[in-house]
Amino acid sequence: QSALTQPRSVSGSPGQSVSISCTGTSSDVGGYNYVSWYRQHPGTAPKVIIYDVNKRPSGVPDRFSGSKSGNTASLTISGLQAEDEADYYCCSYVVGNTWVFGGGTKLTVL
Amino acid sequence: EVQLVESGGGLVQPGGSLKLSCAASGFTFSGSAIHWVRQASGKGLEWVGRIRSKANNYATEYTASVKGRFTISRDDSKDTAYLQMSSLKTEDTALYYCTRFPDGDACPFDYWGQGTLVTVSS
Numbered sequence: 662q663s664a665l666t667q668p669r670s671v672s673g674s675p676g677q678s679v680s681i682s683c684t685g686t687s688s689d690v691g692g693y694n695y696v697s698w699y700r701q702h703p704g705t706a707p708k709v710i711i712y713d714v715n716k717r718p719s720g721v722p723d724r725f726s727g728s729k730s731g732n733t734a735s736l737t738i739s740g741l742q743a744e745d746e747a748d749y750y751c752c753s754y755v756v757g758n759t760w761v762f763g764g765g766t767k768l769t770v771l
Numbered sequence: 772e773v774q775l776v777e778s779g780g781g782l783v784q785p786g787g788s789l790k791l792s793c794a795a796s797g798f799t800f801s802g803s804a805i806h807w808v809r810q811a812s813g814k815g816l817e818w819v820g821r822i823r824s825k826a827n828n829y830a831t832e833y834t835a836s837v838k839g840r841f842t843i844s845r846d847d848s849k850d851t852a853y854l855q856m857s858s859l860k861t862e863d864t865a866l867y868y869c870t871r872f873p874d875g876d877a878c879p880f881d882y883w884g885q886g887t888l889v890t891v892s893s
Contacts, residue, residue, distance in 0.1 A: 662834065662835060664815065664817075695879075697878075697879055697880065699816070699880070701816075706868060706883035706884065706885060706886065707808075707816065707868075707880070707883060708883075709878060709879070709880055709881050712878045712879055713878075716878070718878045718881060748815075750815060750816050752816075752818070752879075752880070757832075758830070758832045759818065759832050759833075759834060760806070760818040760821070761818060762808075762815060762816040762817060762818055763815070764815050765815035765816070
């Protein structure tokens, strides 16, 4: 199972919006609504920010939103803040009861 | 407070074995699947495998690169899951996290441990 495809890096200025894409296949992203997104700051464990494509766990601000079209899922962060600078990973259920992560995207807040 | 604490990491030679533990507290352990995810230094997250709950027959699945070498188990009486690793390769060197996925219509991987470092080197 190959990793889902994410851009290696994205950037934005405080207050702006950025989107991160996550491309898979019909066997994972395109076939199921089980895409989740994780934020990871250096030296810390990942934290879930979106699950089931567009659901936010309790405590995650509505600046974070998720969507999916075909085999590509997207994470959008609006109103960028300095604390949003981190690595972001998508994750999807895969046919056959396994899971796969994306390669990760480094978000830089300019 | 939900907590997951990994232990058992260390330095092991190629071809060797190691058993990691994931001790849980603060939630109903028996009602969650436990997944293992690893991260090589400076690299991305890689899903390793999972064990489901008793309600789901303790089913296990693994990523292809570890199938046949790694075994996940759990002891619900001790609220602990395990990752038995054998025939270790240098490419298995990574920080290993355990994370939970509660049964039902729940948020996956909502809590993670701090990770335990496995180094495979001669």
